[in-house]
Amino acid sequence: MKNVSIDTITQAFVDYCSDDTDARTMFVLQKMVEHLHAFAKETQLTHAEWARGLKFLTDAGKISDDERNEFVLISDVTGLSSLVDMIGSQHEGTSSSVLGPFHSVGAPLLPVGADLKKDNEGATVVVEGFVKDTDGNAISGATIELWQTAENGLYYSQDGAQNDFNLCCSMHSNLEGRYAFTTVKPAPYMVPDDGPVGELFRATGRTPWRPSHLHFIVQKTGYKSLVTEVFANEDPYLDADAVFGVREDLIMDYVEHSDLSALPKDLEVGDKVTLPYFKVDFDFVLVAENTITPEREDT
């Protein structure tokens, strides 16, 4: 457009796009540009501020590699990742939470009741529960993937001292829908703050800490995949999670036990359990694939 102006440039973007553009793509792009332009207008964004924003993104590109993606981290610490999770899980099942950057494909498949603690330092934790549908019926044969930090707050992929897939596994829920494993208590940790996100944190006085958590992906054909995290009730960072991942229904008690009576008797759990240990009970509720997500009134 020859006469592009502050008031016409948003429509000019839309007019540039072909009528053949996929309708959903066009809708998302139009909304993105509407918000981008409204942001610049409402803030009367200066050229220096614009250049600062571009430097932020350019620096994020420079520090990203196959192991680390600063753009995912930006999405996490601005709440976008959590918001997208919540938008996608407006249903009766277990809440979703952020995937994070530390999920590795290919963790060993272990039997229900397996021991992940092995030689790891830290408090012993037995995690046990059921995979269920929204009517409370057991779901057997669901694939559960677990990954977590060691006691030092590091995932194996961040820590040369840990074996590959340390404190990671996959597991199939049994005929009752049950899963169980022995592990160590995960630790709070800081998201990487040596890049642009760290600068953002320092400029706004934010803390990079995340409360300790166990990561899970639970999947079964016919049900929506669940990506979630389970938090510890007494964690000091529950109210300050840098990536906004905590939901009320994902906070679990770590109950301390000084004898083995709280362990599931019919599973191979307990051989390696040292006293005292913590017990966590957590059930995953999956939503059938064909469930219609209700329309939200506020959107």
Place this chain on the structure above:
Amino acid sequence: MKNVSIDTITQAFVDYCSDDTDARTMFVLQKMVEHLHAFAKETQLTHAEWARGLKFLTDAGKISDDERNEFVLISDVTGLSSLVDMIGSQHEGTSSSVLGPFHSVGAPLLPVGADLKKDNEGATVVVEGFVKDTDGNAISGATIELWQTAENGLYYSQDGAQNDFNLCCSMHSNLEGRYAFTTVKPAPYMVPDDGPVGELFRATGRTPWRPSHLHFIVQKTGYKSLVTEVFANEDPYLDADAVFGVREDLIMDYVEHSDLSALPKDLEVGDKVTLPYFKVDFDFVLVAENTITPEREDT
């Protein structure tokens, strides 16, 4: 926050930031996150779409280097760069336009009337005009930087066959405020479409062409710096500039002449001018540094 939800997460971001945060920084960040979250909610953005967006940014990081910045290009083709230019130049002077990625610091300082054409192929163009204030008074000693493409649509920094700083110079306006130089007619060109922006263009049926233009930066102590472009009236891409840079007051006639009578007599222009040639008359109007930008009613 433990109970973060779709409705509370935007405020949660604000609450995370310290009260000590610089007020302008906080205002810009809050507006950015408000729009980011509103975008996700209004589109009910899916996890797959979120992941596609992150891949877009990650790919932009990978293809960027010291010579090429895909983030600037994204800003350009979404109209953000032009919008920020227009927000910053709401005054009586010459319109701003996009800087683009091809400005090089250190071009040789040449006298008024200099010849840039030298051995370059293409139509001869004589560009002449005055630097003035908003009352029409001449501004002498203003620094004018010029850069442009050769006839093949490439800047010297993109084209190993061109000498360093080919078709680039800086120049000081003379006592009358006058500048003048001889050059070649620039050519339309395509913005790089071998990266994520190219994918966006193909998905939306957009053209990557920019109309031909001369780039200028005009600076004088006491006046706001002017970054702009001057376009040719007959260019086929004036209504389709991929980066939304065209403004009505920046479109100039390239007037063809078959004798030297249209050349400034008192300057060293014309020695190397071949017939026929095109004449472009363009005055730069600078705004005094202390001019208050009027508040816009619509913002």
